[in-house]
Amino acid sequence: MPVRRQFPTGCFEAADVLNGRVEPNYQKVLTRLLAAHAIAERLTAEGYGRVYGFIDDPALTKIIEKNMAEERKHARLVYAALEELGVNESRADRSMLMVLKAPSFVAPRYFAEQAANELDLAMASISLDMTGLIMIGVNYKESSYAPHARAAEVILAEEEEHELFAANELRDAAERFGVDRVNAALREWLPRAVNFFGPPGSGFTFDCIRFGLKTRDNGELAELYLSLLERRVAQAGLQMPQLTPDYPHVLA
Numbered sequence: 001m002p003v004r005r006q007f008p009t010g011c012f013e014a015a016d017v018l019n020g021r022v023e024p025n026y027q028k029v030l031t032r033l034l035a036a037h038a039i040a041e042r043l044t045a046e047g048y049g050r051v052y053g054f055i056d057d058p059a060l061t062k063i064i065e066k067n068m069a070e071e072r073k074h075a076r077l078v079y080a081a082l083e084e085l086g087v088n089e090s091r092a093d094r095s096m097l098m099v100l101k102a103p104s105f106v107a108p109r110y111f112a113e114q115a116a117n118e119l120d121l122a123m124a125s126i127s128l129d130m131t132g133l134i135m136i137g138v139n140y141k142e143s144s145y146a147p148h149a150r151a152a153e154v155i156l157a158e159e160e161e162h163e164l165f166a167a168n169e170l171r172d173a174a175e176r177f178g179v180d181r182v183n184a185a186l187r188e189w190l191p192r193a194v195n196f197f198g199p200p201g202s203g204f205t206f207d208c209i210r211f212g213l214k215t216r217d218n219g220e221l222a223e224l225y226l227s228l229l230e231r232r233v234a235q236a237g238l239q240m241p242q243l244t245p246d247y248p249h250v251l252a
């Protein structure tokens with residue numbers, strides 16, 4: 001059964017939530033969602049920071065610097081929205097310790113902790129910037145929580161450029177590293193990238209949709225991503241890996 005959305009876009013400010021004008025579960029679900037968004041932005045910023053050390057092409061270095069600064073800003077915006085709810089950054093991060101071990105966080109963690117070269121940068125960008133653009137553009141921009149909807153608006157403009165960068169990186173990578181190497185990297189990264197959307201049909205997402213904190217289920221977003229990426233991959237003369245249908249996805 002489709003979930004009925006209870007609250008329209010931007011209908012609550014922090015004060016409404018704190019003054020108990022919304023049911024208590026709203027605050028709980030919202031805090032968890034924001035904490036997950038914040039840490040994903042922070043890990044993406046860290047990933048850009050990590051690859052910065054490996055790249056010596058000055059034109060590319062400049063873009064990495066820009067993206068890193070913007071991802072840091074995105075993280076700050078979302079942590080600020082949490083702060084308004086009385087949750088500081090370290091408490092938000094602590095609440096994510098278990099979530100960080102889930103398949104949905106393998107991609108941002110890999111970028112932040114293990115990315116090692118320009119090919120990883122290209123793959124991380126299609127795995128995080130392209131997915132981020134979809135999550136933020138489809139879900140968070142229409143959040144019933146006004147501070148998140150406002151933050152999403154700012155983030156979205158920059159993520160559109162990051163996504164463009166991702167598309168260029170993919171094409172360049174095929175030319176620079178050869179189709180075989182990039183196809184192998186795609187096989188390695190695609191399961192991580194799709195799993196970043198999280199499990200489909202979860203109770204948490206059901207609550208998010210009901211409260212107007214998301215508009216679509218994770219599974220729908222994952223499908224949208226795969227169809228967009230498929231086009232990009234074909235344009236770059238690469239091969240789209242086949243994945244198993246269920247979350248967490250692995251190579252078929």
Ligand SMILES: [Fe+2]
Binds near residue numbers: 044071132155
């Ligand atoms: Fe971002």
Ligand SMILES: [Fe+2]
Binds near residue numbers: 158
């Ligand atoms: Fe980004």
